[in-house]
Every structure is written in C-alpha cells, then in structure tokens.
Amino acid sequence: MLTQTATRVLDPGDLDAALAILDREPVANAFVASRVHVAGLDPWRLGGEMWGWYEDGMLVSLCYAGANLVPICATPQAVRAFADRARRAGRRCSSIVGPAEPTALLWKHLEPHWGPAREVRAHQPLMVTDRLPTEAEPDPYVRRIRKDEMETIMPACVAMFTEEVGVSPLAGDGGLLYQARVAELVAAGRSFARIDEDGQVLFKAEIGAATPGACQIQGVWVAPEHRGKGLAAPGMAAVLRYALAEVSPVVSLYVNDFNEAARATYRRTGFQETGSFMSVLF
Known part of the structure; x- marks a missing residue:
C-alpha cells in the first residue's frame, strides 16, 4: 500500500x-x-x-x-x-x-x-436519458448490422469519423485498428443503421461503450444527401430503444456545442444536458 x-x-x-x-x-x-x-x-x-x-x-x-x-x-x-x-x-x-x-x-x-493541438473543443455537452422519447417514433427500418455487412457499413463509418474528427481513420495503419473496432461493435450487436434497397446507408449509430450502469451512443451520422429529411430523430429513437431494453438503464452521448442541429435532435429524443466534456485533438 x-x-x-x-x-x-x-x-x-x-x-x-x-x-x-x-x-x-x-x-x-x-x-x-x-x-x-x-x-x-x-x-x-x-x-x-x-x-x-x-x-x-x-x-x-x-x-x-x-x-x-x-x-x-x-x-x-x-x-x-x-x-x-x-x-x-x-x-x-x-x-x-x-x-x-x-x-x-x-x-x-x-x-x-x-x-x-490540432483542435480544442472546450465545451461538448454531455446528454443523458433513461426513457424512451415521447416526441419521436423509432424508425422501424433501423436495425442491427450483420457481420456480413461490414463492406456496407464501413464507408459510412469512415465518412462519419473523417467529418467529425477532421482526419481519416484510414491514415497511419491503413485503417486496420479502426476496422477492427467497427467489426467489434458489429459482432457485439451494437452497430445500427437504416439501409435502403440499393444498399446505401442512410443513417447509422453505435452503442460504443456499455456497462451495467450506463452506455454511450456514438458515431451518429446521416448521409449528407439525406440530411434535413427527418431521419435523425427516428433513427436515434430506434437505437435508444435497443439501448434501454438490452444494454443499460441510462444512455448518454456527448456532442459538439456548435452542432445545433444534433443537439436539437437529441433533445427531441429525450436527452438532457447534464454536464460538459472537452476534447483536445492532435
């Protein structure tokens, strides 16, 4: 000691x-x-x-x-x-x-x-909920990604990461570590998406962290050409339903303070701001 x-x-x-x-x-x-x-x-x-x-x-x-x-x-x-x-x-x-x-x-x-640093994000609201939303119905077309759909979901994951972080996850090791992490979440049944009949990912999100007490949604993304069509809130509601029913009694996420559209979507699906995170990116 x-x-x-x-x-x-x-x-x-x-x-x-x-x-x-x-x-x-x-x-x-x-x-x-x-x-x-x-x-x-x-x-x-x-x-x-x-x-x-x-x-x-x-x-x-x-x-x-x-x-x-x-x-x-x-x-x-x-x-x-x-x-x-x-x-x-x-x-x-x-x-x-x-x-x-x-x-x-x-x-x-x-x-x-x-x-x-490459970028400092000093205020990223931490948002939390423990119940299903009352303002947004879950999208019935949002479902778990299967293990044989890695080639379908991976480009959407790369696009989300690049847009969010500002660098591609394929840099350095060619994306091996990132692909392994995506595959891990798919295998665990914690990767979700709405995929149209042509195989295009319209919406996606993951339950990236999970403990008996709380879990965290990450990687929320809507294909750019489909933004503004009302996909995000029903998609989040669907993922939230899975999270509360099968993972943890409390669901959280954190979001950039400048992303007003995302914050509005999360509020519509019942999330409330309870604290603040900070990220320093290199």
Whole structure:
C-alpha cells in the first residue's frame, strides 16, 4: 500500500479499487469503464495503462493512458501528477478527452510541452436519458448490422469519423485498428443503421461503450444527401430503444456545442444536458 501521495501504473490486482472509482460517475466514465469491464487492467488487453493517484494510501483518481488520455474522477492534485507522468512519457495519444474541468486543467499543464493541438473543443455537452422519447417514433427500418455487412457499413463509418474528427481513420495503419473496432461493435450487436434497397446507408449509430450502469451512443451520422429529411430523430429513437431494453438503464452521448442541429435532435429524443466534456485533438 502506498502511504503517501503518489502515482503508479495499476495492475490486475487493483481491479476492484479501480472499478469503485469508475462507479462513482458511471455516465461520465462509461467509455473507460466499458473497456475495464471487458479487459481488466492488463495493459495489452486494455489497450493502454491505467494510472492511479493515491492519497494516504487510498486510490483516489485514475487516468487512462491509451489512444486517448482520459482523466477519471481526477482532483487538481491528481491532474498535476498525471500531467507530469504524461510529459515524461511523451505524447502517445491522439487526443485528451474527458469531463471538461479536469481535462482543461490537464491540457493547461501539458500544452507547453505537447502543444499546439490540432483542435480544442472546450465545451461538448454531455446528454443523458433513461426513457424512451415521447416526441419521436423509432424508425422501424433501423436495425442491427450483420457481420456480413461490414463492406456496407464501413464507408459510412469512415465518412462519419473523417467529418467529425477532421482526419481519416484510414491514415497511419491503413485503417486496420479502426476496422477492427467497427467489426467489434458489429459482432457485439451494437452497430445500427437504416439501409435502403440499393444498399446505401442512410443513417447509422453505435452503442460504443456499455456497462451495467450506463452506455454511450456514438458515431451518429446521416448521409449528407439525406440530411434535413427527418431521419435523425427516428433513427436515434430506434437505437435508444435497443439501448434501454438490452444494454443499460441510462444512455448518454456527448456532442459538439456548435452542432445545433444534433443537439436539437437529441433533445427531441429525450436527452438532457447534464454536464460538459472537452476534447483536445492532435
């Protein structure tokens, strides 16, 4: 047991303590918690290290250090310690993302060493619901993607990612990691779309993170030529119905503050803003 304030890389023996931290804020921590529930704390399976911050021998805060750097229930003192560790290790992540306040503080410490960022999205409303919408009927044509439909859904996923993040997920490794992630969600039954008779994806979304307490919808996308036709709200309602019935009792997502159309759609499907995330993109 650590008897002073310190950080260290957690190992599988720390799983229960780490889950207790993650369970403090199940909605905000859904992304990391979902990975820990599946992979534990082994870095190879988890896809990164889990750093722990201890005060008086007790685990107080976490930071996931993988493709994303994510502060979790992080106090200001913990953020400073995580920033020091990240600075010494050098930047290995493609983004810093998490609840706005600790993420902003983490970036403040790291920007002199890692900056400039490609883009900073300082306010991304976190939206939550625990019930089916009353204003939007679920689209009956939105369904699960089958494993044999990877070639159909993949171009839509790439288009969504490129539009949302500003870079193609096919860069670097040719898209192998991204394709594996899409295939993982399809295999888990958490990828949904409306596909017309010609095989064109009109709407798509995924339940990207899932824990017993909360899940997170991501990758919401409507084909550009079909925007403004009323597909988004019924599509979201359909995915929400699956999520509440089969995955978790609480469903969340976060959205760029400048995307007024998306925020209006999510409000129409019953989501309410309960907090704010921040993303720093490299």
